Amino acid sequence: MAPGLLIYSSMVVVPAIYSVVLSFFKWNGIGKITAVGFRNYVNLFTRDTVFQIALKNNLVWIVLTLVFTTSMALGLALMLNRSFKGRTAYRAIFYFPYMLSWVVIGIIWKWIYNPNIGFLDEMLKLIGLGHLNITWLSDPNIALYCVFMAALWQSTGQPMLYFMAGLQAIPHELYEAAEVDGAGTWSSFVHITIPQLRETFVIVFATLVISAMKVYDVVYVMTEGGPANSTQTLASYMYSQTFAFSNLGIGSAIATVMMVVMMVVIIPYVLFTTKQD
Amino acid sequence: MQQVQYKFNWKRLVFYVSITLLALVWLVPIFTVFLTSIKSTTDFYSGVGLFEWPDIPQWGNFKNAWIGGRMSMYMRNGLIVCLCKVPLGIFFSSMLAFALTRLNVKRNRAIFIYVLIGMMLPLQVVLIPVNIAYSRLGLTNTYISLIYAYIGFGIPLGTLIFRGFFNGIPKELDQAALIDGCNSWRLYSTIILPLAKPAIATVFIIDFLHTWNEFMVQSVLITRDSMKTVPNGLLSFFGEFSVDYGLLNAGVLLSIVPVLVTYLLFQRYFVYGMSGAVKG
Amino acid sequence: MKKKVLSLLLTLALLLGLSGAALAQESVILTFWTPTWRQAAEEPIIADFMAQNPDIKIEATFYTSEDMKSKTKIAASSGTLPDMWYNWGGVLADFYAENGLILDLAQYAKDNNWSEKYLAGAMEQCTYDGQLIGLPQNLAGLVMYYRVDLFDQFGIAVPTTMEELEAAADVLLKNGITPFSSYNKHMMRYHEALLEYYSTKEEHDDLLLLKADWGKSEAMTKSFKKLKEWYDKGYFPADILASDTSTAKMYVYSGASAMIMENPGMASEIVANNYDLAQYGWFAFPSSPEGKGRVSAYAKMVQFNKNISDEKLAAAMKFWDYYYSDESLEAHPAIEQPTARIGAELPENYVLAQGLLELIDENGSYFTMDLKVPAEVMAKYFSVFDQVLLGTIAPENAGAEIQIDVENYKLNN
Numbered sequence: 007m008a009p010g011l012l013i014y015s016s017m018v019v020v021p022a023i024y025s026v027v028l029s030f031f032k033w034n035g036i037g038k039i040t041a042v043g044f045r046n047y048v049n050l051f052t053r054d055t056v057f058q059i060a061l062k063n064n065l066v067w068i069v070l071t072l073v074f075t076t077s078m079a080l081g082l083a084l085m086l087n088r089s090f091k092g093r094t095a096y097r098a099i100f101y102f103p104y105m106l107s108w109v110v111i112g113i114i115w116k117w118i119y120n121p122n123i124g125f126l127d128e129m130l131k132l133i134g135l136g137h138l139n140i141t142w143l144s145d146p147n148i149a150l151y152c153v154f155m156a157a158l159w160q161s162t163g164q165p166m167l168y169f170m171a172g173l174q175a176i177p178h179e180l181y182e183a184a185e186v187d188g189a190g191t192w193s194s195f196v197h198i199t200i201p202q203l204r205e206t207f208v209i210v211f212a213t214l215v216i217s218a219m220k221v222y223d224v225v226y227v228m229t230e231g232g233p234a235n236s237t238q239t240l241a242s243y244m245y246s247q248t249f250a251f252s253n254l255g256i257g258s259a260i261a262t263v264m265m266v267v268m269m270v271v272i273i274p275y276v277l278f279t280t281k282q283d
Numbered sequence: 284m285q286q287v288q289y290k291f292n293w294k295r296l297v298f299y300v301s302i303t304l305l306a307l308v309w310l311v312p313i314f315t316v317f318l319t320s321i322k323s324t325t326d327f328y329s330g331v332g333l334f335e336w337p338d339i340p341q342w343g344n345f346k347n348a349w350i351g352g353r354m355s356m357y358m359r360n361g362l363i364v365c366l367c368k369v370p371l372g373i374f375f376s377s378m379l380a381f382a383l384t385r386l387n388v389k390r391n392r393a394i395f396i397y398v399l400i401g402m403m404l405p406l407q408v409v410l411i412p413v414n415i416a417y418s419r420l421g422l423t424n425t426y427i428s429l430i431y432a433y434i435g436f437g438i439p440l441g442t443l444i445f446r447g448f449f450n451g452i453p454k455e456l457d458q459a460a461l462i463d464g465c466n467s468w469r470l471y472s473t474i475i476l477p478l479a480k481p482a483i484a485t486v487f488i489i490d491f492l493h494t495w496n497e498f499m500v501q502s503v504l505i506t507r508d509s510m511k512t513v514p515n516g517l518l519s520f521f522g523e524f525s526v527d528y529g530l531l532n533a534g535v536l537l538s539i540v541p542v543l544v545t546y547l548l549f550q551r552y553f554v555y556g557m558s559g560a561v562k563g
Numbered sequence: 564m565k566k567k568v569l570s571l572l573l574t575l576a577l578l579l580g581l582s583g584a585a586l587a588q589e590s591v592i593l594t595f596w597t598p599t600w601r602q603a604a605e606e607p608i609i610a611d612f613m614a615q616n617p618d619i620k621i622e623a624t625f626y627t628s629e630d631m632k633s634k635t636k637i638a639a640s641s642g643t644l645p646d647m648w649y650n651w652g653g654v655l656a657d658f659y660a661e662n663g664l665i666l667d668l669a670q671y672a673k674d675n676n677w678s679e680k681y682l683a684g685a686m687e688q689c690t691y692d693g694q695l696i697g698l699p700q701n702l703a704g705l706v707m708y709y710r711v712d713l714f715d716q717f718g719i720a721v722p723t724t725m726e727e728l729e730a731a732a733d734v735l736l737k738n739g740i741t742p743f744s745s746y747n748k749h750m751m752r753y754h755e756a757l758l759e760y761y762s763t764k765e766e767h768d769d770l771l772l773l774k775a776d777w778g779k780s781e782a783m784t785k786s787f788k789k790l791k792e793w794y795d796k797g798y799f800p801a802d803i804l805a806s807d808t809s810t811a812k813m814y815v816y817s818g819a820s821a822m823i824m825e826n827p828g829m830a831s832e833i834v835a836n837n838y839d840l841a842q843y844g845w846f847a848f849p850s851s852p853e854g855k856g857r858v859s860a861y862a863k864m865v866q867f868n869k870n871i872s873d874e875k876l877a878a879a880m881k882f883w884d885y886y887y888s889d890e891s892l893e894a895h896p897a898i899e900q901p902t903a904r905i906g907a908e909l910p911e912n913y914v915l916a917q918g919l920l921e922l923i924d925e926n927g928s929y930f931t932m933d934l935k936v937p938a939e940v941m942a943k944y945f946s947v948f949d950q951v952l953l954g955t956i957a958p959e960n961a962g963a964e965i966q967i968d969v970e971n972y973k974l975n976n
Contacts (some may be wrong), residue, residue: 010375010438011394017435018401021409035411035640036662053971056946085302090295098546099306102313105542107496109514110535114312117319120810121802125315143805146953159312171557220405223498232747233804234949241405249633251939252658254411254640261408268403276396414641423643503637506596506624506645519599519625
C-alpha cells in the first residue's frame, strides 16, 4: 500500500497543494513573487468576463453530457445487453472512439466541420441543402455544441460499459417476476432497470462531471477557445493564463475553482460508495 | 428468448437493421480518416471529394508515415512507456486496494477518499511544480520521469476499480487462507490477484488507453523529438506550413493499431471487470 | 514470479532512463528548439553540419507556433530552457531578457564585428534595454502574396492603392473566388494594415505601446468598420473564425482564394513544396492613402541560454555561421529568406522574397501588433475582433472595449 500512496502523494497531492498556495500570489513564474490575498479570486468573479463565460460553458457542458452522453450510453448498453450474433463486434465499434486520443478526435472533427471540404458540407450538398452553408465552428452560437458533438462521439463508450456491467448485475428473477405480474417492457424498465442501476448512475454521473470540468484538449485542437471566447473552458482559460500570459497566480486560482466545483459533486459520490463498509 | 432465435422474427430484423445503421454512422468519421489516408496532397487541391475514392490510392502514405513521419519511433516510445507503466500501475493500485479492503487498515475510508480526490484535479495544476522538481533532479527527458508521473496519475482510477472488485470477493476465502497459514502477501498474490483477472484486464485496457493517448504532461516533460510518444508525434505532422493530410491520417490509423490490439486481447473480461467500479 | 517480472521491468525502465544520460559524454551537445515550419529546411542543415563536425551534436525539437510560445515559457519557469531557441522578437523575446534568462550577445557581437555581418535594422529589432537579446536570422515583413494565374484569368492588374485593391477583390468575388485568405488570428494583419492606412505613424506606434487610448482613436473605429465591411461582403473564407494558418494557406494553393497576407516564410514554403513558382507573386499592401506605406515587420532570431558554456557557445556560433554560409544556402534552398545577413544574395528561385528588404528600407516599418502588445491585451483584442465581425460589438465601441483591458494590464504591471 505504501509505495502506491507515496507515488500518488508526491505526484498529485503535493503539487496540487503547491498550486492552491500559489493562487494567493502574483507571480510570472520567474521573477518576484508577491502575496495578494484573495485578489485573484475577487478579480475572476467580479471583473473577468472570460472566466465567467468559461465557467458558464463548463456548466452547460455538464448539463449536455449528463443528458446526452448518459442517455446515449444507456441506450446502447440496453441494445448490447441482449444476446445476439456479433455483439462483441458492435460493442467494440461503439467503444472504439474512446480509444482515440483527443488530438486525433480534434483532427478528425475539424475535418468534418470544414465548411468547404468537410463531411457535413458534403452531406448537406448530397441532400440538396448545400445552400445553407453553415459555418459550424465559426458561429459562436453553435460552436460549443459542435465541439460537444465530437466529445459525445468520443466519450459514450466508457459509460456504456459501466451501464453494461451494471445491467449484467441485475438478477434475472426480477424481470421474470415482473413478467408474471404482467408488466410490459417499459414498465419493467422504469421499475426495475432504472432503480437497480442506481449505483451505476452515480459513477457515470461522477465521472462525466469530472471530465466535463476538465474539458481541454478537444477545445484546444478544434477552436482554441474561439470564436469570441465562445468555447473557452476553465481548463483552456487556465492554460492561457498560466502559459501564455504568465499569470501563474490567476491560473492556479482558476484551477482551485475547478477543484472546488468538482469536490461539490464528487464528495457525495465518495461518501455514497464507501457507505456500505 | 432462446427458442425464438431460430425463427424469423421481424422484431429482431428491426433490431439488427437499426443497430447496424447506428454502427455505420458511428464509423463514418473513422472511414473519412481512412479515405483521406490514401489521398495525395494534389487530390485535395484539385478538389477530389471527401468520399471519393482517389484515382491512384496512395498506399505509400502508410510507409511514409511509418518511416519518414517517424511513427515507428513515436510508437516504440509509446510502447516502452505503456509496458512499464501499466503493469507497475496495476501492481501499486491493486496493492493499495487490497490493503484498503482486506487488511483492516485504520481510517481506510479516509485514505480512500484521499486517493479519489486525485481524480478531480486538473492535470494542468501539477505541470509546473512537477516540471520544476524533475528539472532539479535532472530527470526531464527520461522515460522514468514520465512513467513515474503516469503511475501517480493512474492510481485513483485503478484503486477505485480494484477496490470495488475485491469487495465482491467473499471474505470467507481470507479466513480459510489465514487458517492455512497464509500471510497477507501470499493471500494477495496467490488468492486475490488470480481471482481479479477481469479487473486486471479492465485496468490494463483503460490504463493503456490513457497512457498511450496522454498529451499534455508528455508534451511538457519530453522535449526531445526522439523521445516523444504518439499524440505529440502526430502533432509534429501538423507543421505550421502545408499539412500533408494524407500522411497525417495514415499516421492516425497506425497510431490506433496498438490500442485496438490491446482492447481485443483483453476485451472478454472487460465488462465483468468494470462491475467492480460500478458496484462501489 | 510476479516479483521477478517487476524487478525486470524496473531495471529496464531505469536503463532506458539512463541511456539518455550516457550519450552525453562524448561530444558537445546543443539543444535547440525551433518551429515545425522550419523542419524541412533545418533537418538537412543540421545533418550536414553534424557530418562535417562530428564532435558537435545538435538536438533539435520542432514545435508548432503556439507550442513554441508556451513550451519555452514553461521551460523558463522550471529552469529547463534549451541551449538555444527560436523567437519572433518583440514582447515574446523581451520576456526572456527582462527575466534574465538569456545571454546578452552585445559584447560578443562587438568582438566579432556583427555590425558588418547583420543588417542594422535587424540588429535594432534584437536589442532590448541595451542588450543584444538574440542572433538575428530574418527580417520578416508582411505583404500580399497572390495567385498570378487567377489575376491573369480575370484581367486584374496588381493593385497599388486601396481603391484598386477593393476593385480587384470585387472582381474575384464576382467570379466565385474568395479574395483574401486568412484565419482569425491572422486577420489582425489586415486590421493593422488598415489601422496604418487610417492613422498617422505616431498614432499607430503610440497605440502599440499602449500610450494612446484605443477607445478614443478615430483610426481604430474606421479600421474596424472597414474590416467588418469586407467580412460582410465575403472577402474572407467562410470558416475564418475557426480556421488555422495551414487551412488558410491551403485555400490559396488550391485556388479557392487569391491573396493572403503573409511573411516571406510563404516563399520558402512554396519552394520547399515545389509548387509552381510562376503562379505566385507578391505586392505591398497599400497601407497609406498614397499607396505604398509602412510595412508590418519583425525580426526572427535565435536566443541563447544564459547558462550556456563558452564551449557550447562556440559550437553554436559555428553552427550558425555554417547555417548562413554560401555553401549551406546553396545546398539548402528551403532556408527561410530573406536572411538578416548583409550582402546575402537571394537564391534565384526566391523571386517571391525579392525586393522585400528594399520595400522595408524605403517605406519603414511598424511592429506587428501581437509582438508589441502584451498577450493579455491581445487575447481581449482577438475576442473583440471576433465580436465585431459577428456584429455583437459595434466597430465604434471596439476600441473602448479593448482599452478596458489595457487599463487592467497597466494596473497589474
